[in-house]
Amino acid sequence: xxxxxxxxxxxxxxxxxxxxxxxxxxxxxxxxxxxxxxxxxxxxxxxxxxxxxxxxxxxxxxxxxxxxxxxxxxxxxxxxxxxxxxxxxxxxxxxxxxxxxxxxxxxxxxxxxxxxxxxxxxxxxxxxxxxxxxxxxxxxxxxxxxxxxxxxxxxxxxxxxxxxxxxxxxxxxxxxxxxxxxxxxxxxxxxxxxxxxxxxxxxxxxxxxxxxxxxxxxxxxxxxxxxxxxxxxxxxxxxxxxxxxxxxxxxxxxxxxxxxxxxxxx
Numbered sequence: 349x350x351x352x353x354x355x356x357x358x359x360x361x362x363x364x365x366x367x368x369x370x371x372x373x374x375x376x377x378x379x380x381x382x383x384x385x386x387x388x389x390x391x392x393x394x395x396x397x398x399x400x401x402x403x404x405x406x407x408x409x410x411x412x413x414x415x416x417x418x419x420x421x422x423x424x425x426x427x428x429x430x431x432x433x434x435x436x437x438x439x440x441x442x443x444x445x446x447x448x449x450x451x452x453x454x455x456x457x458x459x460x461x462x463x464x465x466x467x468x469x470x471x472x473x474x475x476x477x478x479x480x481x482x483x484x485x486x487x488x489x490x491x492x493x494x495x496x497x498x499x500x501x502x503x504x505x506x507x508x509x510x511x512x513x514x515x516x517x518x519x520x521x522x523x524x525x526x527x528x529x530x531x532x533x534x535x536x537x538x539x540x541x542x543x544x545x546x547x548x549x550x551x552x553x554x555x556x557x558x559x560x561x562x563x564x565x566x567x568x569x570x571x572x573x574x575x576x577x578x579x580x581x582x583x584x585x586x587x588x589x590x591x592x593x594x595x596x597x598x599x600x601x602x603x604x605x606x607x608x609x610x611x612x613x614x
Contacts, residue, residue, distance in 0.1 A: 353403060359415065359441045366438055367422035368415040369399075370449055371406035379609055380452035381405055382442050383414040384463035388496070389526035390581050391420055393591050394460065397579070400593040401458075401601055408605035410456075413446040417466075419529075427529025432537040435466035436473055443475070454478045456608050461581050462486045465541045471549040479608065480547060483556040484574070484581060487563060489538035496525045503527075556604065570607070572600055 359366040383398055385391050402412040417438045419425035443455060456479040459467045464485035471477070486492045503526065504519075523529060546567045547553060554570040558578070564571075575596040593601065 353406065354399075357445075359438075359445050360418075363424075364418060365424040366415055366418060366441060368413060368442060368445060369402070370446070371402040371412040371414075372450070373406050373409050373411050375409075376451040377409055377411055378452060379454040379456065380411040380413070380446050380450050381456045381458055381608065382439075382446055383412060384439060384457055384459035384467055385414070385416065385421070386460040386581065387417075387420075387462035387466075388528045388530060390461055391416070394581070395421070397591050397593060398460070400598075404593070404598060404601045405605045405608075408602070408609055410605055410609055411446065411450045411452065413442055413449075415442045428523075428531050430529070430531065431533045432466055432469050432541065436470045436475070439466060439470045440475060443477070456481060458483060458604075459485065462489075462492065462538075464543055465489050465538065468541065468543050468547050471547050471551065477551055479552050479554065481554045481556060481604065481608075482543075482565070482568075484558070485543065485555065485565070487542060487544050487565065489541040493535060493538050496530075500525045554604075554607075556600065572604055572607075574600055 354369050354371040356367070356369045359368045381402075383402055385398060386394055398414055402414050405412040415438065416423040417430060417435050419427050419429040419434070423438075443457075446452065446455070455477050457467055457477050458481040460483045464482045467475075467480060471480075497520075500520065523531060543565045544563060546565045552569050553565065553567060554572065555564050555568045556572045556574060557564065558574050559576065575594075577594065578597050578600075579591045579594075
């Protein structure tokens with residue numbers, strides 16, 4: 349079944365189903381894209397945005413697959429199942445599905461925020477991609493985790509106390525961060541992962557960042573600049589009421605798509 353130019357389907361086994369959607373293109377394109385989502389509270393905020401990015405890339409002739417990690421979004425499982433190791437398996441399943449459903453010869457990954465940390469481990473385990481694009485990536489997992497813990501504490505302090513019939517927790521012992529399960533294994537793995545020295549494999553890496561980016565991994569071959577008005581993922585920023593593809597950001601996506609489709613990757 350196709351919905352608005354894209355086809356939803358399930359990946360994996362019945363006991364471990366992953367939600368995926370393919371934004372297909374006619375013909376036999378040489379290059380395809382897998383979109384690696386952000387983590388925790390940043391995923392639901394960006395779902396519409398990432399769907400629109402996928403449609404833009406497909407309109408440029410790039411078949412694009414998006415998916416939800418196990419235990420997140422519309423995939424099976426619970427947040428307690430989520431860790432970087434499970435994300436590596438899910439990313440491999442998504443890449444395999446795109447290759448099987450299309451005739452692509454080159455694969456690009458576009459990873460948002462914390463998704464970059466999962467890509468690093470996937471590459472180290474033998475994952476095969478021809479290009480990685482990091483969209484405002486989390487560079488230091490431990491530093492990001494501290495930001496989340498601090499922001500979560502502020503959010504909990506604003507909550508009214510629990511009352512009868514209202515499920516509301518102000519105790520961080522519930523294992524959540526920003527309202528989403530963050531099991532101890534995931535926290536340990538995030539705390540041990542950083543990509544400031546690159547992704548550990550000889551693969552071209554591009555970055556999509558703001559005009560004044562924080563430190564980026566070494567070896568970035570190309571940088572595309574986001575406008576200052578682009579919606580922000582930062583935990584310190586206001587929760588944008590409309591996290592969607594603005595005309596200014598659509599222009600950036602167009603430049604990215606054309607470069608992925610047409611240019612030599614280096």
